[in-house]
Amino acid sequence: xxxxxxxxxxxxxxxxxxxxxxxxxxxxxxxxxxxxxxxxxxxxxxxxxxxxxxxxxxxxxxxxxxxxxxxxxxxxxxxxxxxxxxxxxxxxxxxxxxxxxxxxxxxxxxxxxxxxxxxxxxxxxxxxxxxxxxxxxxxxxxxxxxxxxxxxxxxxxxxxxxxxxxxxxxxxxxxxxxxxxxxxxxxxxxxxxxxxxxxxxxxxxxxxxxxxxxxxxxxxxxxxxxxxxxxxxxxxxxxxxxxxxxxxxxxxxxxxxxxxxxxxxxxxxxxxxxxxxxxxxxxxxxxxxxxxxxxxxxxxxxxxxxxxxxxxxxxxxxxxxxxxxxxxxxxxxxxxxxxxxxxxxxxxxxxxxxxxxxxxxxxxxxxxxxxxxxxxxxxxxxxxxxxxxxxxxxxxxxxxxxxxxxxxxxxxxxxxxxxxxxxxxxxxxxxxxxxxxxxxxxxxxxxxxxxxxxxxxxxx
Numbered sequence: 352x353x354x355x356x357x358x359x360x361x362x363x364x365x366x367x368x369x370x371x372x373x374x375x376x377x378x379x380x381x382x383x384x385x386x387x388x389x390x391x392x393x394x395x396x397x398x399x400x401x402x403x404x405x406x407x408x409x410x411x412x413x414x415x416x417x418x419x420x421x422x423x424x425x426x427x428x429x430x431x432x433x434x435x436x437x438x439x440x441x442x443x444x445x446x447x448x449x450x451x452x453x454x455x456x457x458x459x460x461x462x463x464x465x466x467x468x469x470x471x472x473x474x475x476x477x478x479x480x481x482x483x484x485x486x487x488x489x490x491x492x493x494x495x496x497x498x499x500x501x502x503x504x505x506x507x508x509x510x511x512x513x514x515x516x517x518x519x520x521x522x523x524x525x526x527x528x529x530x531x532x533x534x535x536x537x538x539x540x541x542x543x544x545x546x547x548x549x550x551x552x553x554x555x556x557x558x559x560x561x562x563x564x565x566x567x568x569x570x571x572x573x574x575x576x577x578x579x580x581x582x583x584x585x586x587x588x589x590x591x592x593x594x595x596x597x598x599x600x601x602x603x604x605x606x607x608x609x610x611x612x613x614x615x616x617x618x619x620x621x622x623x624x625x626x627x628x629x630x631x632x633x634x635x636x637x638x639x640x641x642x643x644x645x646x647x648x649x650x651x652x653x654x655x656x657x658x659x660x661x662x663x664x665x666x667x668x669x670x671x672x673x674x675x676x677x678x679x680x681x682x683x684x685x686x687x688x689x690x691x692x693x694x695x696x697x698x699x700x701x702x703x704x705x706x707x708x709x710x711x712x713x714x715x716x717x718x719x720x721x722x723x724x725x726x727x728x729x730x731x732x733x734x735x736x737x738x739x740x741x742x743x744x745x746x747x748x749x750x751x752x753x754x755x756x757x758x759x760x761x762x763x764x765x766x767x768x769x770x771x772x773x774x775x776x777x778x779x780x781x782x783x784x785x786x787x788x789x790x791x792x793x794x795x796x797x798x799x800x801x802x803x804x805x806x807x808x809x810x811x
Contacts, residue, residue, distance in 0.1 A: 353774070354753055355398040358386045363761040370412065370792045371763025372420040378402040379417035399768050401760045408435035411785045413765055421765040422793050424781045428767055429590075429621045429734070432648035433690045433699065434784035440652055443689035447682050454680060457671075463679030466688055470659055473630065473691070475639040480665035482658045483679040487620035487646035488522025490656040493673070494584065494642045495526060497660070498614045500667045502581025505612045512575055514583040516552040518772060520590040521618055530584060533591065548573050552585075554594035556727045556738065557745070557772065561596070563603035577611035582642075587622035587632025591771030593736030593778055594729045601636040608641070614664065620646040620656070621734070625694045625783050628704030628732030635731065651690040655683040699783040707732040709787050710779065713794040717801060724751065724805055733785065737777040739769070741810075747773025751808055758800035764793050 360376035360383060367374075378386060382404035390398060406416040411434065413421045426432065433440065447453075452460065467481040484490050495513055502510035515521065519532035528536045532549045550569035553561035570577075583604065588595045608615040617640040622632025626648060633640055641664060646656035654677075658665070677683070694700060711728065714735055718725035726740035738745075739752040752769035755777060759766050770776050781793070805811050 353399045358402045366763045370422040370789050373763045375417045377761050381417045410434045411782050421763050423765045424779050425767045426780050426782050429780050430647045431651050431782045432624050433651035433693045434782040439693050440689045443685040447685045452681050457674050460681045462681040462684040466684040478659045480662045484656045484675050485654045485677045488524040488527040490644035490658050491521040492526040493658050494616045498582030501664050510581050512546045512580045517549045518552050553596050553600050563600050580613045582614040584616040586618040590621045593734050598636050605638040614641040616642045619643045624648040625700040625703050650687040653683040653686045703732040703783045709790050734780045739775045747775030749774035754804035755800050758804045762796045764796040
């Protein structure tokens with residue numbers, strides 16, 4: 352069961368920096384009615400994030416109606432890659448609304464055509480077909496369906512197994528949770544799909560063996576032959592930990608998939624569109640997958656996702672057999688086009704790579720000060736995970752991670768709730784527009800938060 356932050360306003364220290372301002376109790380008393388309405392009318396599952404009522408967001412900052420200002424290290428959970436409220440995106444949405452074309456179902460529209468062409472142009476040559484959807488979960492489930500359809504076409508009715516990795520997160524719909532690697536998200540599923548299997552993710556932290564032999568041994572232990580495997584899906588970095596696999600491992604996996612007519616699917620929902628210092632996360636491995644799933648940062652704003660892949664796979668279904676009600680919504684499409692252009696033409700990929708080094712070095716410095724608290728720092732570009740642990744045994748310390756997030760938002764630094772194994776990873780992922788000065792300001796606030804939370808819980 353997850354945890355909810357207390358919504359009762361608390362007296363906290365006044366904060367005033369170039370990037371953060373806290374001048375009221377937190378949450379601000381002026382926002383309490385909104386919080387109470389949400390708690391009364393929404394399911395408990397919606398109450399897991401810091402009780403900061405967003406009034407507006409600009410660039411790398413979030414404001415409430417009381418005038419408090421947060422430095423956002425969440426990007427709205429890895430969405431606002433081009434920054435909050437980017438003028439280019441707002442103008443594109445405004446123009447489309449004035450045009451008056453807000454929805455077309457699967458009837459053609461020019462905006463959809465321009466977006467799918469753009470996505471084909473910026474991805475490797477063999478990925479030449481795009482299916483637009485709404486959410487990341489839709490995209491991963493679609494990829495799983497395509498893999499199984501393809502598997503049966505090339506290998507018979509038994510070639511339907513899907514391999515994913517322990518610790519993986521691929522969404523919250525039923526199928527997406529089953530291909531995910533978080534046991535807590537599957538405890539309630541009575542009849543798990545017997546043809547979905549997880550193998551250890553070679554992160555070098557909790558899985559020490561990072562050789563590809565571990566993958567082969569894991570399949571042998573399951574009793575699964577390559578002839579029964581339809582697809583392997585992995586996040587380019589694991590969303591719950593910001594861990595990357597070794598390049599050699601992923602290259603060996605790509606070769607194994609090619610040799611056995613298995614589709615390699617890269618979940619780029621969090622990694623795509625500049626987040627890791629490359630346009631797509633799979634580029635770090637020098638491979639080209641057969642399918643990629645995109646979402647979140649694709650538009651930096653409105654709901655949109657995509658599956659991009661080989662035409663022989665994407666064309667397995669006939670006319671009207673693979674559709675979605677909001678496929679290529681024209682308003683979402685123009686938002687995505689504006690966001691992608693800003694990310695590429697505005698140098699945000701390069702900024703993520705350069706400023707990411709400042710972020711990672713600063714987080715490693717904090718980890719060095721608290722080696723019994725921070726077990727590992729993992730990430731690239733502007734996505735980094737701090738693994739909060741209990742001493743040398745590396746047991747996840749979810750209580751301390753939760754307390755650090757609370758201290759941080761009370762100081763004007765906004766993180767989302769801890770994620771990953773044991774709910775003990777602090778994931779840092781600011782908008783790609785962030786500056787060195789803003790990173791340094793945030794590092795100062797985070798260091799204070801770690802110190803205070805650890806002292807209060809007796810972890811020092």
